[in-house]
Amino acid sequence: MSLDMFGHDPWWLILIKILVVFVFLIVSTILVIWFERRVVGRMQHRPGPNRHGPFGLLQSVADALKLALKEDIMPTLADKAVYFIAPIISAMCAITAWAVIPFGPEVSIFGHKTALQITDLPVAVLVVLACSGLGVYGIVLGGWASGSTYPLLGALRSAAQVISYEVALGLSIVAVFMLSGTMSTSGIVASQAENPAVNIFGLEFNVPGWYAILLFPSFVIFVISMVGETNRAPFDLPEAESELVGGFHTEYSSLKFAMFFLAEYINMFTVSAMCTTLFLGGWRAPWPISIWGAANTGFWPLLWFMGKLVLLMFFFVWLRGTMPRLRYDQFMRLGWKVLIPLNLVWILVVAGIRVSSEQEAGTAKTLIIGGVILLAVGVIFFYPRRKQYQAPAVADLGVGGFPVPPLDLKVPPSPRTKKIAASREATGVSASTTTEEEG
Amino acid sequence: MNPALTGVLADGGVTTGEAVTFWILAPIALAGAIGMVLLRNAVHSALSLVLTMLSLGVFYVLQAGPFIGMVQIIVYTGAIMMLFLFVIMLVGRNTRDSLIEVLRGQRVAAILLGIGFAMLLGTGLARGIGSIPAVGLAEANVNGNVEGIAKLLFTRYIFAFEVTSALLITAAVGAMILAHVEKKPGEKMDQKVLSRARFEKGNYPGPKAGPGVFATSDSVATPALLPDGTFTERSVSKVVPARELTIAEARPKAVNGSKEYGAIK
Numbered sequence: 001m002s003l004d005m006f007g008h009d010p011w012w013l014i015l016i017k018i019l020v021v022f023v024f025l026i027v028s029t030i031l032v033i034w035f036e037r038r039v040v041g042r043m044q045h046r047p048g049p050n051r052h053g054p055f056g057l058l059q060s061v062a063d064a065l066k067l068a069l070k071e072d073i074m075p076t077l078a079d080k081a082v083y084f085i086a087p088i089i090s091a092m093c094a095i096t097a098w099a100v101i102p103f104g105p106e107v108s109i110f111g112h113k114t115a116l117q118i119t120d121l122p123v124a125v126l127v128v129l130a131c132s133g134l135g136v137y138g139i140v141l142g143g144w145a146s147g148s149t150y151p152l153l154g155a156l157r158s159a160a161q162v163i164s165y166e167v168a169l170g171l172s173i174v175a176v177f178m179l180s181g182t183m184s185t186s187g188i189v190a191s192q193a194e195n196p197a198v199n200i201f202g203l204e205f206n207v208p209g210w211y212a213i214l215l216f217p218s219f220v221i222f223v224i225s226m227v228g229e230t231n232r233a234p235f236d237l238p239e240a241e242s243e244l245v246g247g248f249h250t251e252y253s254s255l256k257f258a259m260f261f262l263a264e265y266i267n268m269f270t271v272s273a274m275c276t277t278l279f280l281g282g283w284r285a286p287w288p289i290s291i292w293g294a295a296n297t298g299f300w301p302l303l304w305f306m307g308k309l310v311l312l313m314f315f316f317v318w319l320r321g322t323m324p325r326l327r328y329d330q331f332m333r334l335g336w337k338v339l340i341p342l343n344l345v346w347i348l349v350v351a352g353i354r355v356s357s358e359q360e361a362g363t364a365k366t367l368i369i370g371g372v373i374l375l376a377v378g379v380i381f382f383y384p385r386r387k388q389y390q391a392p393a394v395a396d397l398g399v400g401g402f403p404v405p406p407l408d409l410k411v412p413p414s415p416r417t418k419k420i421a422a423s424r425e426a427t428g429v430s431a432s433t434t435t436e437e438e439g
Numbered sequence: 440m441n442p443a444l445t446g447v448l449a450d451g452g453v454t455t456g457e458a459v460t461f462w463i464l465a466p467i468a469l470a471g472a473i474g475m476v477l478l479r480n481a482v483h484s485a486l487s488l489v490l491t492m493l494s495l496g497v498f499y500v501l502q503a504g505p506f507i508g509m510v511q512i513i514v515y516t517g518a519i520m521m522l523f524l525f526v527i528m529l530v531g532r533n534t535r536d537s538l539i540e541v542l543r544g545q546r547v548a549a550i551l552l553g554i555g556f557a558m559l560l561g562t563g564l565a566r567g568i569g570s571i572p573a574v575g576l577a578e579a580n581v582n583g584n585v586e587g588i589a590k591l592l593f594t595r596y597i598f599a600f601e602v603t604s605a606l607l608i609t610a611a612v613g614a615m616i617l618a619h620v621e622k623k624p625g626e627k628m629d630q631k632v633l634s635r636a637r638f639e640k641g642n643y644p645g646p647k648a649g650p651g652v653f654a655t656s657d658s659v660a661t662p663a664l665l666p667d668g669t670f671t672e673r674s675v676s677k678v679v680p681a682r683e684l685t686i687a688e689a690r691p692k693a694v695n696g697s698k699e700y701g702a703i704k
Contacts, residue, residue, distance in 0.1 A: 163518055
């Protein structure tokens with residue numbers, strides 16, 4: 001597997017690949033909506049959609065048709081052009097990211113040998129990151145162009161969230177780059193095929209090649225930040241129903257809303273596919289199946305890839321069915337103060353191991369290992385601890401537990417007492433005392 | 440390295456694909472740059488700049504620099520322009536440029552000078568490097584583009600790289616200090632303190648009935664009625680003095696059709 005395989009396909013084969021991936025994304029969005037509703041239903045002890053088609057499979061088709069036929073509303077205060085292109089940006093970026101996702105190994109299609117992947121680049125993983133970075137524009141512009149407060153707040157939250165979690169996401173991939181030595185997705189999958197030998201205190205044994213096992217901390221950070229990146233529960237603050245109505249897409253309806261919806265689900269597939277490719281061995285068969293020699297050839301890998309994808313989608317749904325939404329400041333604290341520093345220390349450790357394993361045993365090796373351990377211990381030792389809770393001396397709760405205005409604030413007389421106050425003002429009695437005397 | 444990705448022929452010429460992409464994207468990049476200056480709405484202006492930056496990113500990829508191209512898109516369009524948009528959106532959606540010219544003839548002078556500068560730069564570059572064939576690209580990318588950049592960045596230019604990062608960190612720390620508000624210990628009631636205070640003994644943690652609920656008047660001084668019809672004193676703040684209502688106040692409010700104040704039809 002190398003990059004030279006790509007870029008030689010005839011045009012019709014490229015067209016077929018693009019079309020198949022596009023149709024796959026649309027169909028699986030419809031299927032996953034059904035899947036999510038059924039699974040969440042089962043978790044909440046209710047059947048979920050079960051009327052249309054076998055197991056309610058056609059429910060999402062009916063919903064999609066209904067959504068497309070709804071009235072398309074353009075708010076009066078909307079910025080027309082931007083309001084129109086925002087959902088297009090969102091959907092386009094979400095779909096483009098799939099150009100570099102590897103579905104399988106080299107196969108023969110109509111006599112042509114080609115990889116089951118539209119294309120690959122030396123920087124393929126960065127293409128996916130760029131697409132997700134541009135996808136935020138759809139959300140932000142949609143929220144701004146609606147000309148309404150809740151969408152704007154949702155858009156601002158979303159921008160802050162995606163930018164913050166993209167840092168953690170990008171850093172968690174760095175360790176994968178260091179071990180695999182490449183940024184191309186097919187190269188990363190290929191590098192997970194080997195079972196590298198590890199020498200710990202003279203004992204030499206082979207470890208499984210999946211980076212989810214070799215780089216477990218990176219894997220955990222990637223999984224957390226991919227949920228943050230896709231605005232899914234428990235990190236669905238940009239569209240928190242209880243706070244912001246619907247978030248950035250409050251004012252959208254009909255096909256424009258459908259495009260946002262599509263983009264959100266495709267983004268979920270994208271991060272799941274990235275997780276599969278980077279950490280779970282890509283399209284390669286998992287261990288017990290991989291004993292069978294033909295498991296990693298032909299079209300079989302499509303099955304393993306889809307299986308891993310569905311498992312990750314189930315994980316997303318499971319999270320949604322289980323976790324309450326985080327508060328915004330806690331969410332930001334998790335991203336900036338926990339995930340990013342942890343990631344940096346972990347990258348340092350991985351780099352130290354990588355460099356020291358290439359060196360001959362001697363002073364240099366000892367120095368590198370010692371330095372890395374010292375730095376890691378230092379960071380852990382000096383990492384700011386959570387402050388102990390100290391009960392406040394006096395809890396100021398206002399008068400009788402009410403949040404009240406200050407005592408010297410004059411309560412204005414009710415408009416209905418105005419006449420009485422005005423008629424008595426001539427005698428030199430102020431309005432406020434009048435009200436009290438009346439009582 | 441894949442020859443289809445480098446886009447540059449061995450003799451320094453240009454492939455058809457590169458030429459087509461260039462002639463499609465160059466007008467778009469220029470239109471974005473001009474739109475950024477001409478558009479009145481700040482958000483539209485920022486979006487035009489995004490368009491230009493995206494086109495530049497694709498140009499880098501075309502010029503056999505896929506890494507710098509992607510980083511251009513991720514960092515400049517993905518993060519920096521997003522922060523710009525953030526600020527512009529908070530300023531207000533209807534903020535437009537003022538059309539009043541403060542200095543007379545400034546616009547004409549600026550346009551003339553701008554065109555002159557662009558021509559000077561363009562002709563200078565064209566005459567200086569227009570006829571020189573690009574060499575050394577294959578050697579620079581021999582181990583891959585990313586590896587080539589990494590090697591230069593971490594060997595020959597390590598000092599410049601570290602100085603730049605130190606500068607950026609200083610700027611970030613400076614911005615944090617400028618935006619920092621000093622607070623005395625105990626001054627800020629965080630969520631944990633507030634929540635503990637709420638559940639302390641003697642405090643009822645549930646929401647209070649709003650004054651005026653189920654009552655004939657909507658005054659804050661009117662206590663809410665409990666389901667059995669009695670007043671609940673807890674619904675009225677203690678700073679609001681309790682008082683009897685006057686006859687005029689106790690009367691039902693004016694209804695549609697009756698002009699006279701408080702009259703009952």
